[in-house]
Amino acid sequence: MSLEEVDASAWSSLEAATNDPRSGFRFVNLCSVDAAGRPQARMVVLRRVDTAARLLEIHTDARSPKWLELSRNPFVSILGFCASTRIQLRLAGSVQLHFPGSDLAEKAWSGLSVWTRSTYAGGPPGDEPGDNEPVPVMDEAGGRAFFGVVSFRAESLDWFELRRADNRRACFEYSHLGALMVSRWINP
Numbered sequence: 001m002s003l004e005e006v007d008a009s010a011w012s013s014l015e016a017a018t019n020d021p022r023s024g025f026r027f028v029n030l031c032s033v034d035a036a037g038r039p040q041a042r043m044v045v046l047r048r049v050d051t052a053a054r055l056l057e058i059h060t061d062a063r064s065p066k067w068l069e070l071s072r073n074p075f076v077s078i079l080g081f082c083a084s085t086r087i088q089l090r091l092a093g094s095v096q097l098h099f100p101g102s103d104l105a106e107k108a109w110s111g112l113s114v115w116t117r118s119t120y121a122g123g124p125p126g127d128e129p130g131d132n133e134p135v136p137v138m139d140e141a142g143g144r145a146f147f148g149v150v151s152f153r154a155e156s157l158d159w160f161e162l163r164r165a166d167n168r169r170a171c172f173e174y175s176h177l178g179a180l181m182v183s184r185w186i187n188p
């Protein structure tokens with residue numbers, strides 16, 4: 001496989017994951033940096049991929065700690081591993097936040113199931129449920145006010161294939177518009 005083919009196959013497996021809940025890259029790790037400069041990693045669902053622009057889209061609650069972290073520091077790492085192909089993808093780049101009510105958030109919200117919408121209708125993520133406080137009662141439509149979209153643009157990809165004897169690794173860099181600018185094999 002040429003370097004260009006490696007890059008293309010990495011991005012096509014990311015794209016495929018948005019339509020296949022069993023795909024290895026369906027859940028990826030989004031790692032941000034908090035106000036104290038500490039890394040903060042968590043799993044997220046990969047919702048949409050635009051290969052040409054090198055964009056990954058993630059949905060979250062705009063009241064969550066990650067949203068605040070990302071609004072202060074947009075630089076993130078996204079890490080995924082597919083157990084069947086034994087490929088690790090480590091992407092670095094920055095995010096743009098699409099706030100509740102923005103065009104992109106409204107468009108994404110309109111495509112969600114009632115069940116998924118209801119996951120945004122509870123109290124603020126990370127807060128204690130509180131024994132004495134009333135549990136917020138909201139129908140699923142209420143979650144719309146908190147629903148945000150994180151749009152990640154990859155600047156680079158570190159591709160790693162775990163093999164029995166001869167692991168392989170390559171790195172790729174993208175222009176601001178998503179063109180593949182640099183690609184090279186590196187020692188694993």
Ligand SMILES: Cc1cc2nc3c(=O)[nH]c(=O)nc-3n(C[C@H](O)[C@H](O)[C@H](O)COP(=O)(O)O)c2cc1C
Nearest residue numbers: 027042043044045059060061064065066067125126
């Ligand atoms: C498999 C899996 C998928 C998840 N997907 C999402 C997601 O798409 N968006 C999200 O905000 N949280 C998702 N979560 C929850 C996050 O990992 C995290 O616990 C939560 O969002 C709070 O993160 P924060 O406190 O850093 O904001 C997922 C958790 C798991 C285990």
